[in-house]
Amino acid sequence: MAFVTRQIIRTLTTSATRNAAIKTVTIIGGGQMGAGIAQATASTGHTVVLVDTNEDILKKSAKGIEGSLKRVVKKKFADKPEAGEEFIQKVMKNVSTSTDAAAAAQKSDLVLEAIVENLKIKQGLFSALDKAAPQHTIFASNTSSLPITDIASSTTRLDRFGGLHFFNPVPMMKLVEVIKTDSTSQETFDALMAFSKALGKHPVTCKDTPGFIVNRLLVPYMMEAIRLHERGHGSKEDIDMAMKLGAGYPMGPFELLDYVGLDTAKFIIDGWCAMEPNNPLFSTSPMLNKLVAEGKFGKKTGEGFYKYK
Numbered sequence: 001m002a003f004v005t006r007q008i009i010r011t012l013t014t015s016a017t018r019n020a021a022i023k024t025v026t027i028i029g030g031g032q033m034g035a036g037i038a039q040a041t042a043s044t045g046h047t048v049v050l051v052d053t054n055e056d057i058l059k060k061s062a063k064g065i066e067g068s069l070k071r072v073v074k075k076k077f078a079d080k081p082e083a084g085e086e087f088i089q090k091v092m093k094n095v096s097t098s099t100d101a102a103a104a105a106q107k108s109d110l111v112l113e114a115i116v117e118n119l120k121i122k123q124g125l126f127s128a129l130d131k132a133a134p135q136h137t138i139f140a141s142n143t144s145s146l147p148i149t150d151i152a153s154s155t156t157r158l159d160r161f162g163g164l165h166f167f168n169p170v171p172m173m174k175l176v177e178v179i180k181t182d183s184t185s186q187e188t189f190d191a192l193m194a195f196s197k198a199l200g201k202h203p204v205t206c207k208d209t210p211g212f213i214v215n216r217l218l219v220p221y222m223m224e225a226i227r228l229h230e231r232g233h234g235s236k237e238d239i240d241m242a243m244k245l246g247a248g249y250p251m252g253p254f255e256l257l258d259y260v261g262l263d264t265a266k267f268i269i270d271g272w273c274a275m276e277p278n279n280p281l282f283s284t285s286p287m288l289n290k291l292v293a294e295g296k297f298g299k300k301t302g303e304g305f306y307k308y309k
């Protein structure tokens with residue numbers, strides 16, 4: 001009898017987990033990506049806790065979210081400024097901030113990290129949160145280039161771990177890459193797909209391969225633009241103009257590199273070069289290395305390939 005009861009409870013619990021939509025979300029990392037994801041999540045009625053290591057970063061993130069919301073509202077509520085103001089208030093109410101990741105994870109259906117691209121740090125974070133978060137909580141990483149399988153290996157919830165890769169600027173970019181590893185369960189994958197759609201995004205399915213779809217194509221393209229310039233075959237201004245006017249890209253490769261962050265681009269290409277040193281698509285660039293060594297990371301530091309006010 002006890003066995004039957006246990007079976008019934010297990011079946012009910014499993015189906016509850018299977019059907020439960022993601023409503024409460026913890027986002028770890030208050031940088032550009034984390035804040036952007038928090039904004040998209042809160043704007044679609046989800047409850048969000050944005051976590052980072054100190055209050056100053058979190059204050060900056062909240063200010064960034066509000067600033068971006070104002071830009072959205074200016075277009076979306078052009079004729080109804082009061083409704084726009086109301087929308088901003090409502091969205092901001094859905095976001096709280098915290099420096100306590102474990103406490104936030106305890107109340108979340110989804111924990112998504114958008115922290116530094118360092119495997120050991122990501123593993124350390126998820127290993128700690130694995131002990132704090134409830135059984136049903138799904139873990140996901142917004143990594144640009146690291147294998148989701150390697151990050152997930154630090155936890156005991158391989159079936160409830162996947163990738164959710166967003167694009168900068170998150171409030172504007174419609175795509176989310178949903179990564180299913182060999183261990184991600186179908187229920188988890190379905191929940192991540194449904195969550196992406198609930199954000200008003202268009203999800204695509206990706207295997208756990210380097211760079212998934214977008215970065216696997218975009219990063220070699222941007223690196224080839226740098227190499228073209230290094231060979232003296234075109235100025236950065238001309239290459240940018242050529243790709244905007246000749247290929248219809250909204251930004252040229254140098255503008256996009258500065259926008260994404262040269263430190264991020266270097267991290268990705270260095271990692272791939274170490275993995276496949278003989279692949280010419282993954283070769284590094286002295287010009288990129290020099291700019292990063294000088295602390296010129298692009299728009300966020302005021303200078304990269306171009307200078308910013």
Ligand code: 3HC
Pocket residue numbers: 068069071072075143144166167168169170171172173215218250251256260264
């Ligand atoms: N928040 C809210 N609204 C924004 C915004 C933001 N962060 N950025 C732009 N907008 C909206 C605003 O309505 C803005 O009008 P406003 O300036 O009057 O407020 C409007 O878009 C137009 O913006 P801009 O005048 O600055 O410039 P654009 O017309 O060129 O649009 C862009 C900006 C959407 C960023 C466009 O240039 C673009 O699509 N660029 C390519 C971005 C891209 O490729 N991203 C992917 C990078 S790869 C990545 O992220 C993966 C990672 O792993 C490396």
